[in-house]
Amino acid sequence: MTRREFIALGSIAGVAAAGVAALSRRGAVSIVRAYQQERFVSAGGALSVALSASEQWVDLAGRQARLYAFNSRVPGPLLEAQPGDDAQIRVRNGLREPTNLHYHGLHITPNGTADNIFLEIPEGEEIDYRFRLPLNHPAGFFWIHPHVHGLVAQQVSLGLAMPFVVRGDLDDIPEVAAAREHFLILQDFGLDGAGHPIDPGMSASMMGREGSLITVTGQRQPQYTIEQDGLLRLRLLNASASRFYRLRLENHPLHIIATDGGAIATPHSVDELVLAPGERRDLLVQGRRVTGSHRLINLPYDRGSAGMMGGGTSATETELATLVYQGRAERSLTIPQTLLQVPALPPATVRRTFELSDAMGMIPGRGMGMRFRISGREFDANRIDTSVRLGSVEEWEFVNTTTMDHPMHIHTNSFQVVGPDGQPERAWRDVVIVKARSRTRVRIRFEDFAGRTVQHCHILDHEDLGMMGTILIEP
Ligand SMILES: [Cu+2]
Structure with a gap:
């Protein structure tokens, strides 16, 4: 295939145009689209995508910002x-530093030109990622972001993130298919008045940088x-580098239908939802009211602090979005009773403990500061x-000795969180919050793919400051 054919294929889907006009509370007309950005959809078993990463001025939340x-x-x-699709994703690196792509949550090989975070694309060069999604890959909401150690927090916090949706059985459940779908990608940015990013500084990096503008x-x-x-x-994704969200929708319960790795067995209703960096949740909201506007609010969440450095999360409530009633559904839609079965993983044959700790050390370009370790390294x-x-089931316990929460993420295979009763949760996740000074267990099966992969804290500053470890899956 020539480069031109490749690019033409990639743009088949073009820009999504499911625009809906709505009256804002201020009386002006605003447009909200299902997904305003460009969309690439696979066809005939192939997903072909052409990407370029660059530092440039972009439209963000009604202003100009100098981002990646x-x-x-x-x-x-x-x-x-x-x-079952074959993916070919060509990326040109127009940044003045190396970058690459990590396919967060996808169950694909960590080798070659697939989900291989050890690959780097040098400045000015391009690479073709190629991989096949397994035929039994769950439907779900995954995402792509760079993963070059030392640069991850910077590149993600400056905007490099995109959703990767796998369609399948969950989407075919009639109530789910009938629902109006929106992708809510939560990002935060620290910008000055001119739209340039603010250097977070050392203490914010140790805590994990947060920006005051949430989009x-x-x-x-x-x-x-x-209606x-x-x-x-x-479909919510926390694509922020470090910020946790604690979400509530006024006057409406949130019916969870899928966690990170796909559908759960029955919808689970909550009033509040905590999303750590990297996490996704798929929610249904039922239009049980008639009128009014209802705010999606981000509530304070205390994820601890870096000792005497202070920190924590801002104590204020923020309005993230608004739900507005308009019209009436042709037929009344209800929350489905059942979704898809999730079998519990069998008992583990190997148990391991990983200690999450911090220690003072040198931070390049910044001087002495806090660094982060897994099991002392x-x-x-x-x-x-x-x-x-390969094929084995293990139970891993994360013991957090620090005063901050660490959301641990494992590449390649999703896991089930083990409850206090020793039973695995019937839900697939790839990020789990290990709260400050506490411990959390997960059960995981290393399926389908041998090779070298990693686990790390998804507060991306912590990952860059050392909190990542390699895993070799041996055939
Ligand atoms: Cu951490």
């Missing part, structure tokens, strides 16, 4: 595929319309920290 962008937009395009799929406080008796499907790409057997 995939295809000139923040967040980047939406990629949509089906189980939802590139917009500030967007409006979503819901009376209708259903809204909100900082990340070293040339060392194997954990060797496991």
